[in-house]
Amino acid sequence: MSLPIPPHDAHPAGTPATAPGQHASRADSQHLQVSPSAVLERVLFEVKRVVVGQDLMVERMLVALVARGHLLLEGVPGVAKTLAVRTLAAATGGTFHRLQFTPDLMPGDIVGTRVWRPSTESFDVELGPVFAHLVLADEINRAPAKVQSALLEAMAERQVSIGGRTYRLPDPFLVLATQNPVESEGVHVLPEAQRDRFLMKVDVGYPSDLEEMTILQRMSVDPPAAGAVLDAAGIVALQQAADRVFVHHAVARFAVDLVMATREPERFDLFGWREVVEYGVSPRATLGLVAAARGLALLRGRDYVLPIDVADVAGDVLCHRLVLTFDATADGIGPREVVDRLLLAVPRPRVAPHEDTADGVPGAA
Structure with missing residues (x-):
């Protein structure tokens, strides 16, 4: 099982593999053939060049990416939630949009809206920022219910409806949302139906004293940037590899x-x-x-x-x-x-699936 990915020096650190919304050209690279786990290891390496600590959060972000599931990150401000999502987007090379959720946000600000064109005397559809491979919904619990419901269709059906027409979202499509558990003023609790659409919810804690010192040394002057390892087609290939596990x-x-x-x-x-x-x-x-x-x-x-x-x-x-x-x-x-x-x-299986039992039946439990 192998995946085509660009070599290490195909793109300088901190620059995307392609322009937003475009796939890598054939002239871009001479592709290497490596295993999916090696590709994920390289993505992990690029993310960890920037994000200090938070190993569980970074690991779960990669799991959600290959599992086609949305991820909810909950933690106090300043613990690298937004930085981690932005860095993952840079490492994977897909299109990325950040949505800052506020109490006055409207559904059209996310999914798009119809715009009247006087020159043609007709309506055109302006697609919203949700049309990206990775969407960061920052402080999702600050938006009112109607905005969250607009995002719900995108998360569940991977499509949006504007003016009676349905528009498919790009493939892959992943929503990584953050929320602050401390503040209660101006915060709207996510309804159960929307929480259920998230594959995982990760609690993000404070870094240790050693990690805090590393953050100071690494990020105070000339912070590093992640290099692009994949493109959108590479993410899809990883997801297909996960399906075969x-x-x-x-x-x-x-x-x-x-x-x-x-x-x-x-x-x-x-x-x-x-x-x-x-x-x-x-x-x-x-x-x-x-x-x-x-x-x-x-x-x-x-x-x-x-x-x-x-x-x-x-x-x-x-x-x-x-x-x-x-x-x-x-x-x-x-x-x-x-x-x-x-x-x-709940009892776990007694024999691992890759082992053989005494009677020669593999994976008996």
Whole structure:
């Protein structure tokens, strides 16, 4: 399995592989043939040249990219959420638009609108900034509900409707949204339907003291810039490679059991959990667990998914989809604590999918 990507010196650091909205020309490069995991490793290297620390956030961004899933980043201001998304866009070479969500934003400011042309006495359609490969929705919870609903169609259907016509979004298309959990004034909580459209939600914390010193040394004067490793076609090739990652039925069963435990906790000896979990997660969570596990396995250099891959992404895939009861919230029980308890209660497959059992049947659990 190999992918065509430009060599290291095809483009200077900090410059995109192509002009916005264009694909790389044939004269651009003599392509190298390398494995998908090697391509992802190079993208990771370029991002880490700029972003200090935040390893989990950067890893989940790459997983979301190859899994075709949208990502929600939650953290206080100044912890490199916007910088990480912008750097990923530079490293992957696709078109990139940043949307600053504000209380006075209108749906047409995102998806586009019809414009009257007096010279032709007709309406033309001006497409909005959502038409890009990577869209950064900065402080998404500051926009009112009608703006969030306009983005919902783009995230779910990968299309927008303007003036009775439907316009397809580019492929690939990924929304990376950020939100601040601290402020409450002028903030609109994302509805459950929109949270469910995000493949993963990642909590972004503060850097350590060593990382803080590295940030000071690296970013205070002449900060580095990421070089382009891929183009839009390369991202699609990575996504297709992730689709081919093998998932054994025992691992798939493990993912299904995690989801079912949020809906029918008694089946897994989680008695009394009706007072903790009001609503379990939707079938999108099952699809998301497998898709994210495929992407993580590919990033780790494997063409098969292990149970640990599913367990590692379970918190990021399930937490924002869980609806806890008022009593659980009042008692200080959070979604992460619930998912950690689920991982202890739901048994994992006993044999890894790539191993053979004593009777010669591969992947028996």
